[in-house]
Amino acid sequence: xxxxxxxxxxxxxxxxxxxxxxxxxxxxxxxxxxxxxxxxxxxxxxxxxxxxxxxxxxxxxxxxxxxxxxxxxxxxxxxxxxxxxxxxxxxxxxxxxxxxxxxxxxxxxxxxxxxxxxxxxxxxxxxxx
Amino acid sequence: xxxxxxxxxxxxxxxxxxxxxxxxxxxxxxxxxxxxxxxxxxxxxxxxxxxxxxxxxxxxxxxxxxxxxxxxxxxxxxxxxxxxxxxxxxxxxxxxxxxxxxxxxxxxxxxxxxxxxxxxxxxxxxxxxxxxxxxxxxxxxxxxxxxxxxxxxxxxxxxxxxxxxxxxxxxxxxxxxxxx
Numbered sequence: 001x002x003x004x005x006x007x008x009x010x011x012x013x014x015x016x017x018x019x020x021x022x023x024x025x026x027x028x029x030x031x032x033x034x035x036x037x038x039x040x041x042x043x044x045x046x047x048x049x050x051x052x053x054x055x056x057x058x059x060x061x062x063x064x065x066x067x068x069x070x071x072x073x074x075x076x077x078x079x080x081x082x083x084x085x086x087x088x089x090x091x092x093x094x095x096x097x098x099x100x101x102x103x104x105x106x107x108x109x110x111x112x113x114x115x116x117x118x119x120x121x122x123x124x125x126x127x128x129x
Numbered sequence: 130x131x132x133x134x135x136x137x138x139x140x141x142x143x144x145x146x147x148x149x150x151x152x153x154x155x156x157x158x159x160x161x162x163x164x165x166x167x168x169x170x171x172x173x174x175x176x177x178x179x180x181x182x183x184x185x186x187x188x189x190x191x192x193x194x195x196x197x198x199x200x201x202x203x204x205x206x207x208x209x210x211x212x213x214x215x216x217x218x219x220x221x222x223x224x225x226x227x228x229x230x231x232x233x234x235x236x237x238x239x240x241x242x243x244x245x246x247x248x249x250x251x252x253x254x255x256x257x258x259x260x261x262x263x264x265x266x267x268x269x270x271x272x273x274x275x276x277x278x279x280x281x282x283x284x285x286x287x288x289x290x291x292x293x294x295x296x297x298x299x300x301x302x303x304x305x306x307x308x309x
Contacts, residue, residue, distance in 0.1 A: 011290055
């Protein structure tokens with residue numbers, strides 16, 4: 001086996017190895033750069049239109065946000081976030097479940113709380129409501 | 130009416146280019162029969178001929194062989210002036226420009242493998258640009274760039290190794306011929 005490859009290996013000069021490695025580096029860089037779009041890097045929590053918390057999505061935590069109806073609980077986990085509990089009557093923002101894409105928004109309108117994931121390459125530029 | 134005859138006498142150089150272009154065209158046609166999962170990912174076996182010609186006879190011959198191969202290959206496959214033809218042509222031109230630069234890299238350090246991989250990258254680069262500007266005017270075409278880049282490294286390496294091996298064999302035979 002070793003003999004069989006020896007003949008081929010001597011065809012690869014030192015600089016060729018560099019070019020091969022550089023080529024793979026370009027592949028990996030391109031994959032990371034092009035295929036990570038949509039992954040969120042942070043969450044913004046608003047209450048009554050004001051930003052009350054801006055967090056990164058690296059570690060788990062719970063955020064309590066007071067609103068006119070009561071307290072909304074936001075749960076953050078690495079790479080995702082959700083509204084865990086909300087005093088609103090219809091629970092739309094809770095039933096949205098985990099948000100894991102940049103630009104995703106959960107709005108608890110009755111309690112005036114919103115949770116937005118930030119990041120490069122989101123699906124929306126902006127939302128008006 | 131006067132009879133006129135036009136006589137073309139091919140020089141040794143013409144014959145050499147034609148012979149190599151023919152070999153490259155055969156590889157192009159043979160390769161078209163290989164089923165491939167993704168459009169755009171091809172081994173590019175014909176480039177082995179371009180690499181050998183570049184190393185033995187220089188850039189001018191390599192350019193002739195490569196461009197004749199694109200032209201005749203597209204005619205044989207019914208692709209002439211179709212989008213695929215312009216993608217091949219842009220890739221071939223970009224590769225030739227890259228080879229023209231890469232051939233001046235120090236010989237001791239960089240061989241056919243480097244030339245092959247660099248040319249493959251120039252090839253996909255030009256094709257992506259042409260596809261983006263002309264065929265699919267949306268950044269979505271760049272989505273598969275990592276796959277194309279990986280194919281460029283792998284097939285570039287394999288083609289470069291085969292070209293290097295052929296050149297080695299040619300040198301060995303030339304040396305034997307000189308002895309005998």
